[in-house]
Amino acid sequence: MDGGMTVHSTFGLPFGTLTDDSTSTITMQSERARKIRDAALIVWDEAPMSPGLQLTVVDRLLRDVMGSELPFGGKPMLFAGDFRQILPVVRRGSRADIVMSSIRHNSLWRGMERFNLVRNMRADNDARFAAWLLQLGNGRLPAVDGVPDTVQIPRAMTCDVADLIDFVYPEQMSLANVDDFSRRIVLCPRNDECRAVNRDVLQRVDGAQRSYTSIDTVVVDDPDEVANFPTEFINSLEPDGLPPYRLTLKVGSIVMLLRNLEPKRRLCNGTRLVVTELRHHNFKARILNVDAQDDIVVPAIPLTSSGEVVVLHDYQQVAGSDVRPINKTETGIQRGMVLH
Numbered sequence: 001m002d003g004g005m006t007v008h009s010t011f012g013l014p015f016g017t018l019t020d021d022s023t024s025t026i027t028m029q030s031e032r033a034r035k036i037r038d039a040a041l042i043v044w045d046e047a048p049m050s051p052g053l054q055l056t057v058v059d060r061l062l063r064d065v066m067g068s069e070l071p072f073g074g075k076p077m078l079f080a081g082d083f084r085q086i087l088p089v090v091r092r093g094s095r096a097d098i099v100m101s102s103i104r105h106n107s108l109w110r111g112m113e114r115f116n117l118v119r120n121m122r123a124d125n126d127a128r129f130a131a132w133l134l135q136l137g138n139g140r141l142p143a144v145d146g147v148p149d150t151v152q153i154p155r156a157m158t159c160d161v162a163d164l165i166d167f168v169y170p171e172q173m174s175l176a177n178v179d180d181f182s183r184r185i186v187l188c189p190r191n192d193e194c195r196a197v198n199r200d201v202l203q204r205v206d207g208a209q210r211s212y213t214s215i216d217t218v219v220v221d222d223p224d225e226v227a228n229f230p231t232e233f234i235n236s237l238e239p240d241g242l243p244p245y246r247l248t249l250k251v252g253s254i255v256m257l258l259r260n261l262e263p264k265r266r267l268c269n270g271t272r273l274v275v276t277e278l279r280h281h282n283f284k285a286r287i288l289n290v291d292a293q294d295d296i297v298v299p300a301i302p303l304t305s306s307g308e309v310v311v312l313h314d315y316q317q318v319a320g321s322d323v324r325p326i327n328k329t330e331t332g333i334q335r336g337m338v339l340h
Contacts, residue, residue, distance in 0.1 A: 006269050007050060009260050011058050018053040024061040033065050039075065047079035051088040052106035059108055071111050079103070079112070084137030129157070165200055174206040174252040178274050182254060182288045195244070207251030210278040214245050219304075239305030249275050249283065259301060267296065
């Protein structure tokens, strides 16, 4: 949404695992605190995807900012979403763990007034699909061969991936016709399927191509354990929230930021850009669907994965046999382009 920001950026939520004692990074005299005080209404979209502990941290922040002991400091809050869609992600968690982590099991939920929307505006032109979708969300479709949590997708709703790409995207794409395809996307349930679609779509872009690879380093408590993680093995990993080891871009391709670079310029997590120039150590891009703006230089940015195995990357340009490291620090553990 125009002017929208992520929950983490808006409320200064800490990254990583939240606890009951987690606090916001926003100070009472900051500009973000002033904007929160001046807001007439705060809209929290896709709220069912947020862990319940986020509500606890935000409630604590708003009470401090507003100087009130009312829930959320007395600030009007609108939580939008559908619990029949995606709930919070709990690593290796059971169904019960996921349900317990949702906002419905937070103590603040009891004080909320709930409103139900009953009309599927997007499916008005296909009543049968709308009815089927509602049955799917309510868990009323029959299981396949008695296997729980499985359903049969009607053949009329499926097609070959290649045919889907042909339907969504033109045969040739470039900066010249980026407005014709910039609003078109293919949604994928799995990351590996997303990567396969990205590779096929990238072949349709006519712009110049450049590949970037990363310098990977594993971080372990015991230095002797480093030998157990060969470079080739680390390169093959695809940790959560990190781009792939080999990142291929073209002039005219569309990318998405995964970090908040400069929110005042709308360079936030989720901002979509079109690549306009590829360089050795960075590239230039512009925000999609925004008129009268200058190109933005997207630099190499260090990244650290979350999880049991922490991998750090530093992108380097590969041009034949010419390999140059990017932004190598004294520790030599950085990662570059924050794009997927």
